[in-house]
Amino acid sequence: xxxxxxxxxxxxxxxxxxxxxxxxxxxxxxxxxxxxxxxxxxxxxxxxxxxxxxxxxxxxxxxxxxxxxxxxxxxxxxxxxxxxxxxxxxxxxxxxxxxxxxxxxxxxxxxxxxxxxxxxxxxxxxxxxxxxxxxxxxxxxxxxxxxxxxxxxxxxxxxxxxxxxxxxxxxxxxxxxxxxxxxxxxxxxxxxxxxxxxxxxxxxxxxxxxxxxxxxxxxxxxxxxxxxxxxxxxxxxxxxxxxxxxxxxxxxxxxxxxxxxxxxxxxxxxxxxxxxxxxxxxxxxxxxxxxxxxxxxxxxxxxxxxxxxxxxxxxxxxxxxxxxxxxxxxxxxxxxxxxxxxxxxxxxxxxxxxxxxxxxxxxxxxxxxxxxxxxxxxxxxxxxxxxxxxxxxxxxxxxxxxxxxxxxxxxxxxxxxxxxxxxxxxxxxxxxxxxxxxxxxxxxxxxxxxxxxxxxxxxxxxxxxxxxxxxxxxxxxxxxxxxxxxxxxxxxxxxxxxxxxxxxxxxxxxxxxxxxxxxxxxxxxxxxxxxxxxxxxxxxxxxxxxxxxxxxxxxxxxxxxxxxxxxxxxxxxxxxxxxxxxxxxxxxxxxxxxxxxxxxxxxxxxxxxxxxxxxxxxxxxxxxxxxxxxxxxxxxxxxxxxxxxxxxxxxxxxxxxxxxxxxxxxxxxxxxxxxxxxxxxxxxxxxxxxxxxxxxxxxxx
Ligand code: BGC
Numbered sequence: 001x002x003x004x005x006x007x008x009x010x011x012x013x014x015x016x017x018x019x020x021x022x023x024x025x026x027x028x029x030x031x032x033x034x035x036x037x038x039x040x041x042x043x044x045x046x047x048x049x050x051x052x053x054x055x056x057x058x059x060x061x062x063x064x065x066x067x068x069x070x071x072x073x074x075x076x077x078x079x080x081x082x083x084x085x086x087x088x089x090x091x092x093x094x095x096x097x098x099x100x101x102x103x104x105x106x107x108x109x110x111x112x113x114x115x116x117x118x119x120x121x122x123x124x125x126x127x128x129x130x131x132x133x134x135x136x137x138x139x140x141x142x143x144x145x146x147x148x149x150x151x152x153x154x155x156x157x158x159x160x161x162x163x164x165x166x167x168x169x170x171x172x173x174x175x176x177x178x179x180x181x182x183x184x185x186x187x188x189x190x191x192x193x194x195x196x197x198x199x200x201x202x203x204x205x206x207x208x209x210x211x212x213x214x215x216x217x218x219x220x221x222x223x224x225x226x227x228x229x230x231x232x233x234x235x236x237x238x239x240x241x242x243x244x245x246x247x248x249x250x251x252x253x254x255x256x257x258x259x260x261x262x263x264x265x266x267x268x269x270x271x272x273x274x275x276x277x278x279x280x281x282x283x284x285x286x287x288x289x290x291x292x293x294x295x296x297x298x299x300x301x302x303x304x305x306x307x308x309x310x311x312x313x314x315x316x317x318x319x320x321x322x323x324x325x326x327x328x329x330x331x332x333x334x335x336x337x338x339x340x341x342x343x344x345x346x347x348x349x350x351x352x353x354x355x356x357x358x359x360x361x362x363x364x365x366x367x368x369x370x371x372x373x374x375x376x377x378x379x380x381x382x383x384x385x386x387x388x389x390x391x392x393x394x395x396x397x398x399x400x401x402x403x404x405x406x407x408x409x410x411x412x413x414x415x416x417x418x419x420x421x422x423x424x425x426x427x428x429x430x431x432x433x434x435x436x437x438x439x440x441x442x443x444x445x446x447x448x449x450x451x452x453x454x455x456x457x458x459x460x461x462x463x464x465x466x467x468x469x470x471x472x473x474x475x476x477x478x479x480x481x482x483x484x485x486x487x488x489x490x491x492x493x494x495x496x497x498x499x500x501x502x503x504x505x506x507x508x509x510x511x512x513x514x515x516x517x518x519x520x521x522x523x524x525x526x527x528x529x530x531x532x533x534x535x536x537x538x539x540x541x542x543x544x545x546x547x548x549x550x551x552x553x554x555x556x557x558x559x560x561x562x563x564x565x566x567x568x569x570x571x572x573x574x575x576x577x578x579x580x581x582x583x584x585x586x587x588x589x590x591x592x593x594x595x596x597x598x599x600x601x602x603x604x605x606x607x608x609x610x611x612x613x614x615x616x617x618x619x620x621x622x623x624x625x626x627x628x629x630x631x632x633x634x635x636x637x638x639x640x641x642x643x644x645x646x647x648x649x650x651x652x653x654x655x656x657x658x659x660x661x662x663x664x665x666x667x668x669x670x671x672x673x674x675x676x677x678x679x680x681x682x683x684x685x686x687x688x689x690x691x692x693x694x695x696x697x698x699x700x701x
Pocket of ligand 1: 046047108155234235362418421
């Protein structure tokens with residue numbers, strides 16, 4: 001194994017007890033160091049949208065001080081909707097600096113699992129249904145984080161595509177599909193992104209738990225991909241001492257505080273002492289950990305300091321949020337709203353007035369502030385217009401109240417959800433909402449109030465969608481329906497205000513079929529960070545021209561998604577990915593299932609014309625002319641899809657390149673785009689979405 005002189009001499013000095021202490025959790029988020037040799041503990045933290053709050057070392061109790069508020073970054077799905085590699089790098093850099101600023105060595109992010117079903121509770125933490133888009137954005141994100149002397153921990157390796165029975169479910173998927181769809185971004189993350197660490201998933205693959213799967217960790221990760229970084233288990237993902245010792249897992253973490261009883265603690269030590277496991281197996285793990293510490297300058301040398309909650313970080317969060325907003329529909333040019341013609345404004349919908357950052361599972365955050373849509377709109381519209389708010393619907397009788405971490409004392413939180421997250425198979429499918437009579441009555445009352453107010457107002461903006469009771473670790477949704485009777489509410493509001501702007505805020509797809517025809521203007525936004533409300537207001541008022549594109553297919557209903565139509569998505573022992581490679585738009589294309597909005601869809605306040613496609617197969621690039629043909633400046637993401645000569649099992653097309661360009665009104669640019677795996681036979685399709693192909697050239701096949 002490769003190691004420096006320093007690591008070599010440290011290894012010689014370390015006792016078995018010290019080595020064992022380094023390879024498992026000695027606190028909920030840290031390993032133990034070896035003070036006498038100057039080896040510090042390895043300190044980790046969640047998560048993908050910002051650095052998680054500080055817990056007591058041995059208990060899931062927030063420390064409760066005022067020094068761990070952070071910048072809340074737009075979730076990974078939002079970042080994917082920007083289709084902007086530079087923003088991904090910037091976002092990663094902010095996360096890295098904040099993690100370092102909070103004294104962390106490893107940030108447990110990004111989540112790069114493929115969104116196989118719209119119902120997966122953790123979709124908001126992931127980028128896309130498409131492996132190429134995920135790869136292209138996670139690589140610069142990782143490089144951004146690691147530029148701050150903090151390691152990323154890409155997760156969850158691998159095939160962790162549902163929360164239902166996530167600790168026990170055994171995934172079966174054809175090997176070539178596994179690599180093509182589910183492992184592609186992980187390979188890029190470690191090879192191109194050079195992610196210093198990777199997290200094993202909870203689930204099983206081919207009968208073995210991923211955290212000690214010899215196929216995944218030894219054959220694929222170490223041998224085929226040549227990975228020499230550190231493999232960390234998901235929290236409580238290790239189940240077998242011998243397997244854990246003999247595979248390439250390096251660190252065991254868990255949710256309990258009986259650290260000495262962890263599988264890679266005393267039980268492993270005993271097996272080394274009685275000769276069942278060679279000490280050299282432990283040494284390999286220790287060397288990889290020491291190598292990581294060297295890369296992060298933890299064993300000497302100059303290490304970057306980091307910083308958190310800076311104005312620059314908030315500005316970066318705003319830039320990402322701006323480009324993540326997707327304009328789904330805009331008939332009669334309802335949008336942008338003219339600030340001088342707003343009249344009396346009504347904002348309807350609980351999501352307009354709710355902070356989301358504190359929820360979602362391990363992605364929860366303690367943020368300094370979160371700009372809600374209502375706050376963003378009011379602060380942009382200013383005092384000359386009357387802006388009134390009414391919830392229109394409610395989650396429960398108390399509404400969804402943002403947690404104010406300032407008021408939480410550690411005694412208030414007896415047992416964090418995470419401590420019990422390993423009970424009963426660790427994950428469930430949500431039951432359909434049970435509504436009692438009082439709640440049903442309250443919703444009717446809120447709806448009537450909203451409709452009455454809408455009649456009196458000149459401009460109506462609806463902000464609904466999901467929240468982290470739905471987009472949440474540990475459970476999957478039962479279907480894509482909007483909760484809390486929102487479909488009825490939206491229809492009744494549209495009946496009195498046909499030009500109402502409908503804003504959907506969620507981390508994964510929702511059904512819109514009941515009112516989409518009726519609605520003229522529909523905007524999609526996400527858990528969009530500290531500045532999300534401001535970004536949304538800027539888009540609605542036309543200060544920012546929307547340029548987001550959906551990173552997923554917007555199905556009409558969940559059974560239009562292959563995992564449900566022809567595959568399996570369920571609890572129990574085994575889930576077979578019968579749909580094979582036909583995931584996301586790959587299925588809709590092949591089986592002719594029309595989506596509500598195609599993958600890559602997103603409109604602008606301007607329009608773009610495409611022309612003059614040139615393909616250079618030797619260099620693997622294409623070029624075309626793109627012109628902003630409208631009256632305002634804007635950005636377009638030019639998407640390149642590749643298709644191969646058709647056979648029964650081949651894809652109709654797959655994303656193989658994209659570039660986002662900013663064009664002034666009237667400006668034309670020649671755009672050159674690298675295309676992955678282009679051959680002489682590849683047909684090339686260029687367009688504004690998977691459903692809006694503008695140019696094409698056939699291959700020789
Ligand atoms: C999650 C991981 C997370 C870990 C630590 C687990 O429940 O699956 O994504 O990083 O907890 O909080």
